[in-house]
Amino acid sequence: MAAPVIPYSRSIKRKETSMKLSSKARDAIAGYLFIMPNMIGFLLFLAFPVVASLFISAAEWNLITEPIFVGINNFIALFQDSYFWQCLRNTAYFSLFSVLLGIVTSLFLAVLLNNPRVGFSGFLKSAIFLPVIFSTVSVALIWQWILDTHIGMLNHLLGYIRLGPFPWLTDPHWSMPSVIIVGVWRQIGYNMVIFLAALQGVPQDLYEAADIDGARPLHKFWNVTWPMISPSTFFVLVTSIINSFQVFDITTVLTNGGPANSTNTIIMMVYQYAFQNFKMGYASAAAYMLFAIILVITAFQNIVSKRWVHT
Amino acid sequence: MKSTSNMNRLGLPAGILTYGILWSTAFIMLAPLFWSVMTALKPNAEVFQAPYLINPDTLSLRSFADVFRQAPFFLYFLNTLKITLACTLGVAATSALAGYAFARLQFPGRDILFMIYLTTMMIPRQVTLVPMFMLMKQFGLIDNHLSLILPGIFSAFGTFLLRQFFLTVPADYDEAAKIDGCGVFRRFTLIMLPFAKATLATLVLLTFMAVWNDFLYPMVFLNSETERTLTMGLAIFRGDADVQWNILMAAVVISNIPILIAFLATQRFVINGVSMSGGIKG
Numbered sequence: 001m002a003a004p005v006i007p008y009s010r011s012i013k014r015k016e017t018s019m020k021l022s023s024k025a026r027d028a029i030a031g032y033l034f035i036m037p038n039m040i041g042f043l044l045f046l047a048f049p050v051v052a053s054l055f056i057s058a059a060e061w062n063l064i065t066e067p068i069f070v071g072i073n074n075f076i077a078l079f080q081d082s083y084f085w086q087c088l089r090n091t092a093y094f095s096l097f098s099v100l101l102g103i104v105t106s107l108f109l110a111v112l113l114n115n116p117r118v119g120f121s122g123f124l125k126s127a128i129f130l131p132v133i134f135s136t137v138s139v140a141l142i143w144q145w146i147l148d149t150h151i152g153m154l155n156h157l158l159g160y161i162r163l164g165p166f167p168w169l170t171d172p173h174w175s176m177p178s179v180i181i182v183g184v185w186r187q188i189g190y191n192m193v194i195f196l197a198a199l200q201g202v203p204q205d206l207y208e209a210a211d212i213d214g215a216r217p218l219h220k221f222w223n224v225t226w227p228m229i230s231p232s233t234f235f236v237l238v239t240s241i242i243n244s245f246q247v248f249d250i251t252t253v254l255t256n257g258g259p260a261n262s263t264n265t266i267i268m269m270v271y272q273y274a275f276q277n278f279k280m281g282y283a284s285a286a287a288y289m290l291f292a293i294i295l296v297i298t299a300f301q302n303i304v305s306k307r308w309v310h311t
Numbered sequence: 312m313k314s315t316s317n318m319n320r321l322g323l324p325a326g327i328l329t330y331g332i333l334w335s336t337a338f339i340m341l342a343p344l345f346w347s348v349m350t351a352l353k354p355n356a357e358v359f360q361a362p363y364l365i366n367p368d369t370l371s372l373r374s375f376a377d378v379f380r381q382a383p384f385f386l387y388f389l390n391t392l393k394i395t396l397a398c399t400l401g402v403a404a405t406s407a408l409a410g411y412a413f414a415r416l417q418f419p420g421r422d423i424l425f426m427i428y429l430t431t432m433m434i435p436r437q438v439t440l441v442p443m444f445m446l447m448k449q450f451g452l453i454d455n456h457l458s459l460i461l462p463g464i465f466s467a468f469g470t471f472l473l474r475q476f477f478l479t480v481p482a483d484y485d486e487a488a489k490i491d492g493c494g495v496f497r498r499f500t501l502i503m504l505p506f507a508k509a510t511l512a513t514l515v516l517l518t519f520m521a522v523w524n525d526f527l528y529p530m531v532f533l534n535s536e537t538e539r540t541l542t543m544g545l546a547i548f549r550g551d552a553d554v555q556w557n558i559l560m561a562a563v564v565i566s567n568i569p570i571l572i573a574f575l576a577t578q579r580f581v582i583n584g585v586s587m588s589g590g591i592k593g
Contacts, residue, residue: 023489024417030495031418038409039424041465046431049439049446056441063445109336112329126578127337130344133574133581135524137542138563141549142347145556151359153346189340190585197586246435249526253546267437267527274441275531284441291438298433 057284067281074285084286086261087269091290093176094251094265095244098183102240103233105184106191111221113192114199125196129189136186136249143182144169144254172262175255179263183250191236198232199225227310234309238301245294266290351375351561358557374561381558382551384565386537387544392569394459394540395522401464402518403511410473411499415485425474432467437527444531458532463522469514472587476510477503513584516577523570541566 057074061067078084109128113121131139146153147168155165168178202225210220226233248267251257257264266286274283350358352370378384412418413425443462444453452458480503488498504511526542533539539547548554548562574581 026495027416028418031412031416031421034408034412034416034499035424037405038465038470041405041462042428042431042467044446045443045462045465046434046439046467049442050434052442052445053438056445063448109333112333115329118329118333124333124337125582128340129582129585130574131340132585133520133570134344134567135526135542135545135570137524137526137545138567141545141559141563142343144549145350145560146343146346151556185339185343188336193582193585194588242433242435246437248437249542252526253549270437270440271527271531274444280441280445287438287440291435294435295433 053284053288056281057288059281061280062278063280064278070281074281075289077282078285078289083261083264084266084269084289087264087266088289088293090176090261090263091245091247091265094180094183094247094263095241097177097180098187098244098247099237099240101180101184102187102191103236106188106236107195107233109188110192110195110199111225114196125193128192131186132189134186137253139186140182140250140253143178143185147178169255170259172260175259175262179251179254182254183244183247186250187240191240194232194236195229198229202228230309231311234301234305238298241297241301242294245290245297347560347563350557351564353557355555355557358555374555374557375565377558378562378565381554382544382548382562383536384541384544384562387539387541388566388569390456390538391523391541394456394463395519397456397460398463398522399515399518401460402466402469403515405465406469406473406514407504407507407511408499409470410475411477411503413470413474414477415482415503416495428467428470432471440527440531447532453532454534454538456533456538459522459525459528466514466518468588469518472514473507473510476507480506509580509583510587512577512580513587516573516581517584517588519573520570520581 056067058069058071059067060070060074112118113124118124147155149155149165149167149170152168154168158164158166167174169175206224206228207220210224215223246267247265248271251263251265251268255263257268267290270283270287270290273279273286349365351374352372353365354369354371354373357366357369413421413428447453447458450458452461484502484506485498488502493502524542525540526546529540529543530546533543545562545566549559
């Protein structure tokens with residue numbers, strides 16, 4: 001146990017520099033090692049497919065014969081395909097109304113629930129959140145049962161006040177609104193929780209200052225609450241639009257795209273072309289169109305957001 | 312008692328309106344769920360009978376037994392559980408590692424890489440559907456749960472969540488351990504990970520829910536009956552001719568009980584997690 005006797009100051013100095021250098025290098029190596037699993041997944045399952053998708057969209061490929069290069073023909077054909085336009089219209093219809101309704105109602109509920117004087121707020125919050133946790137498939141099945149024209153609970157209840165029966169899922173004009181209502185029903189709780197968190201983050205002294213200025217509730221909302229929660233509103237808006245453009249589960253299970261294709265969506269079209277008709281190139285082109293649309297909308301929102309999102 | 316006193320404090324008209332709206336929304340949210348359970352408990356003869364109310368004498372669990380008789384739902388359950396657990400644990404591990412590295416370790420290209428990660432969170436997963444299918448076909452993983460697990464164990468969102476968390480842990484802890492000669496892996500596992508418990512729980516729950524409820528990818532990657540997940544099994548069960556509503560609703564209830572239990576046990580983390588996800592700005 002006899003330690004070598006080294007002059008005190010020199011030993012410390014040397015030890016420090018050597019440790020500093022090696023620990024820096026070690027940190028860098030560790031850094032790469034730590035992100036490696038994630039990086040592999042990222043490259044293999046996201047970066048590569050996104051690029052590959054572009055190449056596939058330039059090919060005619062049924063997975064059996066060799067792919068044939070067709071350039072932008074798939075995109076040209078897509079523009080001339082009335083089925084694509086119908087799916088796009090349906091998707092936009094769903095997106096517009098489900099996003100608007102989903103945001104307005106959830107923000108309204110969050111404002112009501114945020115009042116500290118409301119009792120049972122914990123229960124109410126959980127109850128309104130509950131549909132979020134269930135799979136869209138089971139939600140769609142439950143609603144299919146409730147919205148059945150002849151034997152569904154809703155038409156039965158409406159019958160008591162001499163209304164209906166309404167063809168919720170069986171008439172092309174009714175089907176999309178029904179799908180939207182179910183989508184909103186499932187989404188509200190999620191948005192509401194985000195809005196609640198945002199509302200709780202608004203500094204109380206801003207409200208007190210507004211009180212001193214004699215602001216009325218609606219003024220307080222527009223001049224204090226709305227700007228203060230705008231980053232969260234922006235988040236909800238952007239993610240809701242992205243998600244709503246990818247709608248697949250609800251429409252597949254609730255209506256299977258019908259009646260008369262009134263609820264077929266872009267992702268359903270991609271699915272049908274790719275995995276039922278095996279037109280891989282054409283399906284990829286449709287998926288890329290969706291990607292482009294989402295990208296444009298998101299970019300547009302980012303620009304417009306500078307006007308209304310408070311930072 | 313509590314509610315009336317609260318109502319008074321809210322002011323009567325505003326109070327009635329607030330409570331009216333909130334409670335009717337809660338009712339609209341819960342009634343369909345309640346109704347699906349009630350349908351599942353009815354014998355088939357009464358399902359179509361007006362006035363649709365419940366006859367307590369005939370309530371039975373028969374439809375639940377019928378579900379298992381008509382389709383291998385227990386197998387679907389095990390498949391889903393396996394995929395979900397694998398993805399959830401995988402995401403937690405890869406996200407914690409990468410999140411720590413992005414927050415606390417210095418290495419060239421770190422910030423650019425992180426920016427790229429953030430941007431990819433915007434890419435809709437469905438864009439990659441066709442190439443992913445081909446990739447899995449190349450790997451020979453079609454109709455194999457690995458086709459869902461392998462892409463499922465990495466998450467840009469999870470990485471982001473953990474990075475943001477690790478940034479809030481005072482650097483002193485890390486530094487102190489470093490001076491004590493603690494290697495980077497031990498610093499990560501012994502010092503930092505215990506701090507991240509709540510954030511990890513949040514990520515685990517959000518991932519659990521997303522994977523458990525996934526529908527599109529199982530539909531594309533799996534096909535044989537023995538490999539099916541719950542959502543897929545449910546949708547196909549629905550498509551089968553002659554499935555009765557009470558049995559179908561029983562299947563819905565069965566497939567959602569695990570997620571309901573998970574939610575009730577961990578509500579705080581789930582709701583917290585959703586609010587945290589809303590904190591991502593730009």
